[in-house]
Amino acid sequence: MLLKKVALAGAVAGLMGSTAFAADCGPSGKSVRILGSDFPAIQAVAGAAEANCAANAGEFTINLRDNTRDMMNQALTPNPAEYTSVIVANSTLTQLMNDDLVRPLDEYVAKYGQHLKPSQLITIGGKVMAVAFMANSQHLYSRTDILEQAGVEGIPATVEEIVAAAEKIRAAGIMEHPIVMNMKVGWNVGEIFNLFFFANGGELFKPGSAEPNVNSPEGIAALGTIKSLLEYSHPDHLSHASNETQGLWEAGKAAMAVMWGSRGGAVLDDEGSSDEVTSNTVLSAAPTAGGGSTPAATLWWDGVTVAKNIPDEDAEATFAALVSGLTSDLMEEHNDKAIWLIDGFQAGPAAAGVSATAAAGAKPYPMIPFINLMHNALGSELVDFYKGDESAEDALADVEAAYRTAAKEAGFLQ
């Protein structure tokens, strides 16, 4: 751990040396206050911005923490806002835009963003609202040694193949529960449904409206698909989120997993696991289901935004500082920490799963204002089905009813 910190400090110092003089940090003496989630890629981006532009700014603070989505709207609502920038993902950009808390970035992009790729710009209704720097998605993790031992050929590509492989592993007496996935009640249960619903060709809402559309043949097929996987997954799955599934994987207690790509680096590194596990772990595209061709995954990006309720010059300095770090120099230092969208990224083994999933045509997580309400309804109402207390139809009808109640309160349905 200490070594890691020393290495990080070294990397930051290195960045300082190489780019500090080249960076254009915008107006000087302004206040830059960044809020973001605490994981290595964001640490790298915020660290690079600080290294480049802290000297130019009057105030430079970085607050990286867990569960930023629970407080970011409250933090940006007052004028002036608590933070000048929040590092967001698809769903949290929607959440901020619902309350009109972020500003368009077009003029700043023209001035400071020459090195950004056009695909990094998140454009909504013709205005740039965020600049993405990394991609993420769920995909398959497999243990090749265990699959081989059970007589499975190759890496499974469909849910049906995963289930067949799991049955072989169980029959061979190697593992009783070879599959793990993030099924913790709440957000994760909702997200797993999204994956397999999209893979089965579903659309969450009726086109052009906020009317729910999950109680459909695709919804029932999705639940069937998930149930077939849960047959072979750890009995405690309804309490498993990323930390638990990663732990089980690193402890060698699983042979196939649907986990986030952003965990790839941590799974494959030499910490927290044995060589037997890491050297046999292969990251591949998310599986398809029910004969479809769409992978069971949602594509995510993480990117920088600038708050609306702050002085214009603070906003300019904040944007300049953050994008000054999104360069090929950052890539050189932190290549394996994320699936970067920045120019010059070399995809390593940790990025293989996300790249393959995106290439296979997975859908981006929808940026619809009422998506969070649907996601919550899915996360709480499907549990009865997974516990075996309710049929798929009843559970999906409950989801729609719960969503309607919340959407009415939020003003999306009348």
Add this chain to the structure above:
Amino acid sequence: MKHRTFFWFILPTLSAMVLFIALPIVSVFIQSLFVQHEQVLVVSESCGPFGCVEETQVDTEATAKLREERPLGQFNGLATYFDRSHLASAEIAEVWRTSTGLPSFIDGIMDLKFYKALVFTLTYTFVVTPLVLIFGLAVAVGVNNLPKAFRGVAIFISLLPFLVATIVGSMILSWMVDGEGIIGATLQNIFNDPSLSIKASTPLMWIMLMVYGVWHTLPFAFITFYAGLQTVPQDTLEAARVDGANKWQTMISVVVPHLMPLVSFVTLMLLMDNFRVFEPLVSFQAEAHAQSLSTFIVSDLREAGNPLYASAGATSMLTILGVVILLTPVLIRTWRDFNAKVH
């Protein structure tokens, strides 16, 4: 004390209570009567690293204008209290109409999250509260009968569960009973059933939560009763002994009546706390099996991203109502005792 003196004496406390307790409750109540304005939606193209799609967005300018005109939102009256997430009157009527008998009616009701949570919360409250009272008294009497030299150590050990923060204590226990934890894995070994899991079974989870609840709050009852035991009049005990009462009879006829005011006090506190059970549900990751009204408030305020204030407000008011209903019998009893003593 004269009424006038009493008034000045109580004024600072009273004003703090109005400011920090009564006014916030009123504000929560007002908030619960309003829902958000109808959102003005526009469809526009959104592009990113994964291509472009047509997506709906909120027309923020139009919505902001609506908000400025009426900042509280649309008046919704008590409708939020009766929607599906709360008292669900329409849904209950529907269940009543379509149910084929009592079991199917109960099944239908249990599908509504408010009632499901209420059943758990009430079960929890009415199992944990009496157990804590009984065991608390038992431990207090036990410690009181120890030789003086051991009492200090015994008190310290008995207080430990209370000293450990709820979230920490339940987290540790949660890891131990996990399928991969020491207790969970041992159980699987003993019963030779790798699918056996406390976290996967609703009845086991409920038992787990209640055992934890008793373990954690027991010291509160214990220390209160222990303090009370020091004030039991020795004369009465002596008299009971002379009359030939055995230890058990003395306990029931002398000690317990003497401690009754404390029992009322502890009961009040336990009822209030248990009805709002929250931390254990979070640390045990028990959301699949047990929810309480408190977890709903948190999920309305946090999980939704853009908070559902009306829903959270309504749940808060219903929680307060629930606590009031639970406490009424105890309060009436205390009031009667008080009057009996005065006259």
